[in-house]
Amino acid sequence: MAVDIVATKNGPYLVTGDLALLELRDGAGNLYDFQGKSRVFLCRCGASITKPFCDGQHSKIGFQAAEAAVKSGG
Numbered sequence: 001m002a003v004d005i006v007a008t009k010n011g012p013y014l015v016t017g018d019l020a021l022l023e024l025r026d027g028a029g030n031l032y033d034f035q036g037k038s039r040v041f042l043c044r045c046g047a048s049i050t051k052p053f054c055d056g057q058h059s060k061i062g063f064q065a066a067e068a069a070v071k072s073g074g
Helices: 057-061
Strands: 003-007 013-017 039-042
Antiparallel strands (some): 013 039
């Protein structure tokens, strides 16, 4: 099963699938452990105190984001 990433409406990135395939590292290069997890929510508003993970701050600050996919110009 692949890893799927969805930009939720005015919220975090929802990452689902085989998270054993996901290599997410912190600033020091250490891998996050997703053992036993099938989904995580990643912050995209910038206000979470648990970055890179979402803690719900987007709803408190009124975060609004473009949701439509845009074709790359490459």
